[in-house]
Amino acid sequence: GAVVSQHPSWVICKSGTSVKIECRSLDFQATTMFWYRQFPKQSLMLMATSNEGSKATYEQGVEKDKFLINHASLTLSTLTVTSAHPEDSSFYICSAKPRERVGELFFGEGSRLTVL
Amino acid sequence: AQSVTQLGSHVSVSEGALVLLRCNYSSSVPPYLFWYVQYPNQGLQLLLKYTSAATLVKGINGFEAEFKKSETSFHLTKPSAHMSDAAEYFCAVSDLYSGYALNFGKGTSLLVTP
Numbered sequence: 062g063a064v065v066s067q068h069p070s071w072v073i074c075k076s077g078t079s080v081k082i083e084c085r086s087l088d089f090q091a092t093t094m095f096w097y098r099q100f101p102k103q104s105l106m107l108m109a110t111s112n113e114g115s116k117a118t119y120e121q122g123v124e125k126d127k128f129l130i131n132h133a134s135l136t137l138s139t140l141t142v143t144s145a146h147p148e149d150s151s152f153y154i155c156s157a158k159p160r161e162r163v164g165e166l167f168f169g170e171g172s173r174l175t176v177l
Numbered sequence: 178a179q180s181v182t183q184l185g186s187h188v189s190v191s192e193g194a195l196v197l198l199r200c201n202y203s204s205s206v207p208p209y210l211f212w213y214v215q216y217p218n219q220g221l222q223l224l225l226k227y228t229s230a231a232t233l234v235k236g237i238n239g240f241e242a243e244f245k246k247s248e249t250s251f252h253l254t255k256p257s258a259h260m261s262d263a264a265e266y267f268c269a270v271s272d273l274y275s276g277y278a279l280n281f282g283k284g285t286s287l288l289v290t291p
């Protein structure tokens with residue numbers, strides 16, 4: 062149990078276009094989802110926290126207008142990278158917190174974004 | 178604010194030798210502590226977690242970690258390394274005040290030599 066599915070796994074896009082990444086909790090309800098970004102050979106940096114039905118909370122330095130996060134249901138959160146540029150190329154990983162578990166997160170497999 | 182420090186960005190061990198990856202944390206409230214493993218171009222896999230129960234935590238693949246409050250440490254160990262253990266390992270901390278968002282260490286790359 063506690064599977065988080067992230068899609069797409071790989072995406073290549075042209076500079077200036079927008080890309081949407083989906084994060085789904087398959088077998089549990091996620092009251093909170095977190096989006097992380099990971100640069101090559103670096104650690105994961107928290108970008109934002111999203112709670113179902115409310116606006117996402119962004120970490121300092123993360124542009125909320127560039128990284129749009131929607132958490133429309135208890136099983137789905139989306140991250141849209143708007144007007145992507147090459148510097149947005151990165152590995153994006155979502156994680157979900159089950160409603161009934163304290164302090165435990167489950168991670169998606171990550172999405173590799175390459176902006177040409 | 179909570180944080181973790183992983184000592185040693187790279188650790189090399191021989192196959193069959195003891196694995197010790199170090200993690201120290203800081204948190205103003207009781208923390209939840211985690212170790213994750215990441216293989217290239219993949220997501221994170223939870224190895225084990227400490228959530229205020231037993232201080233010696235056993236995880237998957239023979240890994241274990243001990244929570245030592247007096248030393249603010251949560252080091253990861255495995256008695257005998259396998260070649261398949263070569264990967265990136267992340268220690269992470271969360272607590273109630275962070276909304277349970279994980280704060281990761283910089284990671285330790287484990288190399289296992291024959």
